[in-house]
Structure formats: structure tokens, C-alpha cells
Amino acid sequence: MDPVSSAVLAKALDGLSRRMDVIASNIANANSRGFSPQQVRFxxxxxxxxxxxxxxxxxxxxxxxxxxxxxxxxxxMDLEVLEASQTAGRYSAMLGLLGREFELSRIAVGGGQG
Incomplete structure (x- = not known):
């Protein structure tokens, strides 16, 4: 994987992880007086x-x-749950890409033998 793609993948995983933390906080504090929901942008x-x-x-x-x-x-809450679901899907897709990249590297290091 080229350096830019690797950096994008790492930053996207960081951002999506942070978004899940913020969504969890929004849901946990939904009934707290004076709480203002937050969002993550990147x-x-x-x-x-x-x-x-x-x-x-x-x-x-x-x-x-x-x-x-x-x-x-x-x-x-409806929007928070929707955003959590979308974020989890994106995070899972990014992990899938990372896993495939590691598998390709493993095969290359092993001389093409899977």
C-alpha cells in the first residue's frame, strides 16, 4: 500500500473511532440537563x-x-443510532481493507505461497 493510502486508512480509522466515542457520549448523556450533543468532522x-x-x-x-x-x-436518538450504525459499517469496511492488505503482504513475504 502506498504511503498516502496507508495514512488515509489510519486517519479514517482514528476519526471513525472518535466518532463512535462521541456518539456513545451523546446517547449516554441524552437525559442529562444542559448536555449539548456533539459531532465529529474530518x-x-x-x-x-x-x-x-x-x-x-x-x-x-x-x-x-x-x-x-x-x-x-x-x-x-434516532439520528444518533443511525450515525452509529453507519459509522460501524465504515469502520468495519476499513478494517476489511487493512486485513486484505496484511494478507497480501503475508503472501508476498512468503514467496507467493498462501
Whole structure:
């Protein structure tokens, strides 16, 4: 795997993991007075950095910010569960890519014998 793809994969896994943590916090604190739900943003910056080099990808910030359009104390459980499901699917897909890459490396190191 080339360095940029490797960096994108690592940053995406970090961002998706952080998003799951934030979603869990949103769900856990849904009934807490004054709690403001948060969201994680990184995809747009990652997409832009991926067209450059691995060091720019590594420098992409994973930002946590308030959910736009929701008042303090208002957690939309339906949206949180949907986002958790989508995030888990993306994370699983990324792990699948990583696993296939490791398998290809293992075969290459083994002289082509699986």
C-alpha cells in the first residue's frame, strides 16, 4: 500500500473511532440537563489532504463540535443510532481493507505461497 493510502486508512480509522466515542457520549448523556450533543468532522479535510501527501493526511484534525440545529439538551436518538450504525459499517469496511492488505503482504513475504 502506498504511503498516502496507508495514512488515509489510519486517519479514517482514528476519526471513525472518535466518532463512535462521541456518539456513545451523546446517547449516554441524552437525559442529562444542559448536555449539548456533539459531532465529529474530518472527512472533508481528509479528502482534500489525500490528494497531496501522507504528511498532510497525518496532520488532518479530527474535530469535535456541537451538532448544528439542535438545542442544548436535545439529543435525537434516532439520528444518533443511525450515525452509529453507519459509522460501524465504515469502520468495519476499513478494517476489511487493512486485513486484505496484511494478507497480501503475508503472501508476498512468503514467496507467493498462501
Amino acid at each position: 472527512e472533508d479535510a481528509l479528502r482534500l489532504a489525500a490528494s497531496h501527501n501522507a504528511s498532510e493526511v497525518a496532520a488532518v484534525p479530527i474535530t469535535v463540535e456541537p451538532v448544528q440545529g439542535q438545542k442544548s439538551g436535545e439529543v435525537r
